[in-house]
Amino acid sequence: MLVDTKLQTxxxxxxxxxxxxxxxxxxxxxxxxxxxxxxxxxxxxATPEPKTExxxxxxxxxxxxxxxxxxxxxxxxxxxxxxxxAEVSTRSIKKVPTLRGRTIVNFFMEPSTRTRxxxxxxxxxxSADALNFSPGASSVVKGESLLDTARNLEAMAPDMxxxxxxxxxxxxxxxxxxxxxxxxxxDGWHEHPTQALLDAFTIREKKGKLxxxxxxxxxxxxxxxxxxxxxFLLKTMGADVVACAPPTLTPVELSxxxxxxxxxxxxxxxxxxxxxxxxxxxxxxxxxxxPSAREYYNLYGLTxxxxxxxxxxxxxQRRGGWAVLGHSRSGHQRGRRxxxxxxxxxxxxxxxxx
Amino acid sequence: MASLLIKGGxxxxxxxxxxxxxxxxxxxxxxxERRPARPGKxxxxxxxxxxxxxxxxxxAGHWVCPGFVDMHVHLREPGQEHKESVExxxxxxxxxxxxxxxxxxxxxxxxxxxxxxxxxxxxxRRKGAVNVFPIGCVSKGGRGEELAEIxxxxxxxAVAVSDDGQPVANTYxxxxxxxxxxxxxxxLIDHCEDRDLSAGGAMHEGYVSTMLGLQGIPAAxxxxxxxxxxxxxxxxxxxxxxxxxxxRGSLEKVRQAKREGLRVTCEVTPHHLVLTxxxxxxxxxxxxxxxxxxxxxxxxxxxxxxxxxxGTIDAVASDHAPHHTDEKLQEFDEAxxxxxxxxxSVPLIMDRFVRQGVITPARFVELMSVNPARILGLxxxxxxxxxxxxxxxxxxxxxxxxxxxxxxxxxxxxPFHGWTLRGWPVATxxxxxxxxxxxxxxxx
Numbered sequence: 001m002l003v004d005t006k007l008q009t010x011x012x013x014x015x016x017x018x019x020x021x022x023x024x025x026x027x028x029x030x031x032x033x034x035x036x037x038x039x040x041x042x043x044x045x046a047t048p049e050p051k052t053e054x055x056x057x058x059x060x061x062x063x064x065x066x067x068x069x070x071x072x073x074x075x076x077x078x079x080x081x082x083x084x085x086a087e088v089s090t091r092s093i094k095k096v097p098t099l100r101g102r103t104i105v106n107f108f109m110e111p112s113t114r115t116r117x118x119x120x121x122x123x124x125x126x127s128a129d130a131l132n133f134s135p136g137a138s139s140v141v142k143g144e145s146l147l148d149t150a151r152n153l154e155a156m157a158p159d160m161x162x163x164x165x166x167x168x169x170x171x172x173x174x175x176x177x178x179x180x181x182x183x184x185x186x187d188g189w190h191e192h193p194t195q196a197l198l199d200a201f202t203i204r205e206k207k208g209k210l211x212x213x214x215x216x217x218x219x220x221x222x223x224x225x226x227x228x229x230x231x232f233l234l235k236t237m238g239a240d241v242v243a244c245a246p247p248t249l250t251p252v253e254l255s256x257x258x259x260x261x262x263x264x265x266x267x268x269x270x271x272x273x274x275x276x277x278x279x280x281x282x283x284x285x286x287x288x289x290x291p292s293a294r295e296y297y298n299l300y301g302l303t304x305x306x307x308x309x310x311x312x313x314x315x316x317q318r319r320g321g322w323a324v325l326g327h328s329r330s331g332h333q334r335g336r337r338x339x340x341x342x343x344x345x346x347x348x349x350x351x352x353x354x
Numbered sequence: 355m356a357s358l359l360i361k362g363g364x365x366x367x368x369x370x371x372x373x374x375x376x377x378x379x380x381x382x383x384x385x386x387e388r389r390p391a392r393p394g395k396x397x398x399x400x401x402x403x404x405x406x407x408x409x410x411x412x413x414a415g416h417w418v419c420p421g422f423v424d425m426h427v428h429l430r431e432p433g434q435e436h437k438e439s440v441e442x443x444x445x446x447x448x449x450x451x452x453x454x455x456x457x458x459x460x461x462x463x464x465x466x467x468x469x470x471x472x473x474x475x476x477x478x479r480r481k482g483a484v485n486v487f488p489i490g491c492v493s494k495g496g497r498g499e500e501l502a503e504i505x506x507x508x509x510x511x512a513v514a515v516s517d518d519g520q521p522v523a524n525t526y527x528x529x530x531x532x533x534x535x536x537x538x539x540x541x542l543i544d545h546c547e548d549r550d551l552s553a554g555g556a557m558h559e560g561y562v563s564t565m566l567g568l569q570g571i572p573a574a575x576x577x578x579x580x581x582x583x584x585x586x587x588x589x590x591x592x593x594x595x596x597x598x599x600x601x602r603g604s605l606e607k608v609r610q611a612k613r614e615g616l617r618v619t620c621e622v623t624p625h626h627l628v629l630t631x632x633x634x635x636x637x638x639x640x641x642x643x644x645x646x647x648x649x650x651x652x653x654x655x656x657x658x659x660x661x662x663x664x665g666t667i668d669a670v671a672s673d674h675a676p677h678h679t680d681e682k683l684q685e686f687d688e689a690x691x692x693x694x695x696x697x698x699s700v701p702l703i704m705d706r707f708v709r710q711g712v713i714t715p716a717r718f719v720e721l722m723s724v725n726p727a728r729i730l731g732l733x734x735x736x737x738x739x740x741x742x743x744x745x746x747x748x749x750x751x752x753x754x755x756x757x758x759x760x761x762x763x764x765x766x767x768x769p770f771h772g773w774t775l776r777g778w779p780v781a782t783x784x785x786x787x788x789x790x791x792x793x794x795x796x797x798x
Contacts, residue, residue, distance in 0.1 A: 068565070147683050167685030168567040169639025176638070188687070190567030228567055251564040252572075 063182040065171050066191035067232035075200070075237060082201050088125055099128035102159040107149075107174075108134045108185070109165045115185050115195070119162050131156070146170060150177040163187070168225075189223050196229035200237065203274055211238035216268040218300060219278030221245040221254065222289070227278060231257050244268035246300065248289040265300050269307075277302055357381045357405045358786055360745060362391045363413030367420055368716045368724055369736035378418060380743040381405065383785035388739060411781060411788065413747055419719045420737045421453025421744025421784065423726040424696060426518075426543075426597060426621060426671035429455075429486070432473060433462025438676035438764050440474065441481040443696070446674070446763035448790035450697040451779025453744035454485040454727070454734055455674075459496065460519040466491035466502040471510045483789045484782070485744070487513040487730060492531045492542060496520050501530060508538040513730040516543035518597060521579055523549060525586055532592025541593040541619070541729060546579035546604065547647070556687045558631040558648040566635055568686065571648050573601040580604040584611045587618055595729055596620040598673050600647040602657035609666045619729050621671040622658050624695060624702040625769070630655050633769060634686075641682045641689030642769040645675065662713055662721065669726040672699045676765030694763050698756055698770045700748065704777025709750065722746075745783040749792070752778045 056073045067075075088094055104123050108116050116132070123130040135149060146165075150173070153161060160181045163171050168188030175182045186192040204210055215234055221227050221243050234241050241259040243250070244267070255261045262268055269275065280296065290296045360378040365388070367373075372388075379387040391414075424447060430438040438446075440457075447455045457474065459465035465474065471488050478486035490507030494500055496517045504515055515535060522528045522544055531542050552575035557563050559570020580596060584607055587594040596608060599620045611618045625645065630652050633643045643649060661667040675692025682689050700722070708718045723746070727735030734744055753776040758766040780792035 145680065145683070146685055146688075147680070165685070167687045169686045172638040173685060188567050189569075225567055228565070252559055252570065253561040253564050256561045257565065 063171070063175050063184075064193055065175060065182060065184050067193045067196050067229045067236070068191070070232075070236065072236050072238075075197070075233060078197055079201055079204060082197070085125075094125050095127060096125065097127045099123065099126040102128045103157065104128045104130050104160045104162065105153055105156065105158040105180075106130060106132045106134075106185075107153060107161050107163045108132070109163070109170070110186070112164050112186070115164065118198075119183075119185060119194075128160075131158070146173060147177060150174055153180070154178050186225055188225065189228070190225050191229045191232075192225040193229045193233075195226050196233040199226075199230060199276065200233050207273060210234065213239045213273040214242065214271055215239050215274045215276065216242045216244060216272035217276045217278060218244040218265060218268055218302070219276075220249045220280050220289075221278070222249045222251050224278050226276075228257075230276065231259055235259070242268045242272070244300070246290055246296075265306060275302070275307075356383075356786055357386070357408040358411060358743070358783065358788070359404060359408050360411045360413050360418055360747070360783070363416045363418035363747065365418045365737060366715050366719050367737040368720050369420065370738050372737070373716060376418070378737065378743075378745070379404065379408075380745075380783070380786040383743050383787075385737055385739050385741050385743050388737070409788075411747070411783070413781075415749070415751070416780060417715065417748040417750055418737070419746045419748065420723045420727075420735050420741075421782070422451050422700065422722040422746045422779075423454040423456070423669075423730070423732065423734060424450075424452045424672050424674065424699065425456045425514075425669055425726040425730055426623075427455040427457050427674045427696065428460065428676065428692070429457040429474070430676055431461060431477065432470065436678050436764070437681075439481075440477040440486060441483075442762060442764045443674070443676070444478065444481070444483040444486060445790075446694070446696040446761060448483040448782045448784070449762045449779075450672075451700040451746045451748065451782055451790075452484060452696060453746060453782060453784045453789075454487060454732060455696075456487045456489050456513060456726075456730055458489055458516060458518040459491045460517075464491050464496045465489070465507070465512075466494050466496065468503065468506040468510055471507045471512050475511045484784050485734075487511065487732065489514045489516050489518070489543065491515060492517045492522050493527060498522060498524050498527060501527070501534060504531075504534060504538065504540075508540060512540070513732065514541050514543050514595070516545070516597065518543065518545045521545050521547045521549065522583075523579075525582055528583065528586045529590055532586060532590040532594065536592060539731060541595045543595045543597050544579070544583050545597050546576050546583060546599075548575045548578040551575035551578065552646075555648070556644060557634050558650045560631055560651050562631040562635050566639070568634070571646070573603055573650065573654065576601050576647055577603040577607065580607050584608070584616065584618065587611070587616050588614075591617065593617045594619075598623050598626070598647055598671070599661075599667070600626045600650050600654065600658070602654045605657050605661045605666060609661070609664075612666065619668040619725070620666070621669040621726070622661065622667050623671060623673045624699045625693060626650065627655065627658055627662070627670075628702055628706055629769065637769070639686040640769065641684060641686055642693055642767050642771075644686060644689055644691055645673070645693050646691035659707070659712060662707065662717075667721070668729060670699065670703055670721045671726065672696055674763075675767075676763055677767050678764075679766055682767045693767050693769060694761070694765050695768075696763065697761050698768060698773075698775075700746075701754070701756070701775035701778045702770065704748065704750065705775040709777055743783060743786040745781075746779055747781040747783070748777060749780045750777045752776065752780060752792070754778055 056077045059074050088096055106119055158180045162183045162185050163174055164185040165187050168190035170187050171182050171184040184193055217227055231241055235258045243259050243261050244265055247263050358380040365372055365376040375391040376388050377391050429440050429443040431440050474488045490512035491502040492515045494502045535542055552571040554569045555571030556568045559572040563570040583594055599622050608620050629649045631649045633649055637643050672695030674694050674696045676694050677690050707713050724735040756770045756773045758768050758771045782790040
């Protein structure tokens with residue numbers, strides 16, 4: 001969770017950097033930053049960096065609300081910092097003092113296992129005091145609004161709030177009403193920036209770069225926050241993106257985000273360096289976007305044949321792949337996620353990120 | 355005998371073809387006399403007879419217009435008085451330069467019969483600062499199933515019928531309503547929305563909704579309903595008024611229908627003329643940019659402006675939709691639709707369109723007063739001698755910042771807070787009584 005570290009160090013720079021009009025820009029400027037800066041400097045020094053790009057030492061933003069608006073230097077900074085922390089997990093004592101004394105609230109209003117665990121373990125390994133706050137449906141039933149919750153959280157004086165919420169824009173709402181740094185861990189269909197950063201980290205580890213790669217993103221584009229964050233990140237980093245879904249699951253004017261849009265999976269796979277399979281969300285079939293899981297798989301499943309034909313060297317399945325559709329009648333279960341053999345067909349470079 | 359002299363203003367009264375510097379003498383709530391302005395002379399120095407004790411309203415440099423009519427207002431009373439009431443809503447209207455408002459029936463309970471209509475009329479008489487004309491339901495409880503007792507409501511003061519907030523989706527019911535309202539000579543006002551296409555949507559469907567990951571409401575959701583309504587209007591030859599028209603396609607359909615001679619009229623809101631869906635992104639998901647119909651794309655906005663100019667659009671109406679701050683301060687998709695507009699309509703249209711020369715002052719008065727009065731069958735919209743002395747006085751040069759804290763409305767849900775606008779209403783006269791005044795020094 002290097003993202004978090006860098007955000008901690010970013011406060012001082014931010015007061016002038018806000019591109020969007022909001023009072024929240026100034027709020028973090030008054031945080032004491034000294035200790036974190038020192039940590040950060042050490043991290044920077046330790047990072048092996050062959051690139052000659054312009055380097056930043058801190059993010060320009062106060063919050064990580066989305067990948068949209070981040071510049072390439074900021075993304076590179078995060079990925080490089082992440083690289084330096086990856087090694088921590090291989091030690092026998094998996095802990096560094098980077099966030100010692102900082103309080104982080106993991107505020108999850110939507111079910112999540114992997115994302116929350118990932119944040120939690122990152123926070124623990126960075127020595128932060130982490131609090132899991134998951135009011136879930138009960139507080140809504142009691143009539144507690146997000147504003148009420150924001151005020152409750154604010155009373156705990158956290159340094160950072162990680163929020164997962166079903167409504168697009170909920171992290172922006174929190175950013176308006178809390179003084180803490182806000183990390184978006186997924187809002188509605190909007191953005192899931194840390195997932196995109198993780199995807200980019202994985203791609204960079206495996207392919208050595210992002211620029212110039214052709215990345216195919218296939219699946220439920222309409223409802224995917226991962227798609228949007230990945231598009232903003234990959235385009236900023238100079239990759240080409242092709243997005244593929246049935247037209248019923250393709251948001252309007254998607255191509256204006258600078259991506260190629262197709263409903264032919266073979267066209268999407270053609271020449272792809274990286275393939276991302278987005279999960280089909282179980283609740284979506286109700287919307288009538290496709291007739292059955294069976295037909296969806298026939299049209300859009302990543303089969304061995306398709307993977308071979310695409311000759312891609314890297315297929316990866318979106319985590320949480322047990323998404324989806326319809327009834328678990330025997331023989332149709334494979335429709336739920338890419339055929340495991342298709343991943344193998346991708347060759348020795350196939351990998352799964354998690 | 356109460357009398358008032360509105361002195362030295364530029365009287366813009368399209369109904370009588372007037373645009374001249376005139377003094378208006380109001381006696382007992384009616385326009386008693388109009389005569390050329392004589393600068394510098396007080397009430398006593400006038401040539402004509404001015405009753406003793408006549409108040410003088412100095413209007414030099416100002417526009418004196420027939421009282422503005424906002425034909426689309428939600429007063430929320432009865433039932434939702436935490437958002438607005440007849441009293442506060444009419445005060446907001448007076449402050450915004452409106453002398454008459456028509457209030458929509460989606461109250462709690464719905465205004466679908468005699469008792470609620472009578473209650474609103476009585477409450478307006480007791481506490482209202484301006485004229486209030488209730489709009490009754492098309493269907494019982496706004497459920498879209500069977501006709502409400504429209505005759506009862508019309509008899510007690512309803513000037514139109516609508517299930518606003520809900521479209522009249524059942525085309526058979528729509529046909530019956532358009533036929534039945536002929537008896538009373540009142541229009542049917544429809545909120546045109548195909549709920550199958552719009553279900554779950556929070557903003558206009560387009561590039562911005564895709565970027566923000568918000569579910570969209572396509573333009574077609576409105577256009578499908580407008581097309582259906584026009585077909586039924588053709589069938590019945592009834593009177594249809596399309597509420598808060600927002601898309602280029604809808605406008606084109608109405609334009610075509612008017613060409614074919616259908617009895618159709620339409621209104622547009624200031625926010626659809628001034629803002630686009632980009633406002634949702636620019637404001638970081640501010641729920642005060644959420645309304646239904648949603649803020650549309652720039653092409654739609656340009657088409658609406660063209661409709662203002664060429665006469666396709668008959669009226670500007672605010673769709674004043676008050677919501678309590680706690681209700682609006684929510685996640686974007688959870689927040690209710692709607693914004694308030696009574697206190698920003700006039701300066702928005704003045705600043706963006708009249709002062710820019712997009713529309714003439716006379717056309718402006720038609721849109722704000724003459725046409726809505728005509729559509730609703732009100733004896734308003736003119737400053738002819740003998741007419742009701744409802745007058746809106748505008749200072750075309752006054753520049754002010756919109757400050758929601760100063761609003762008379764109970765609610766604060768406006769996306770225009772902090773905007774600097776030029777051209778504000780400075781005095782509002784209802785039946786000869788000064789119900790709002792911007793400058794303390796104006797009367798003596």
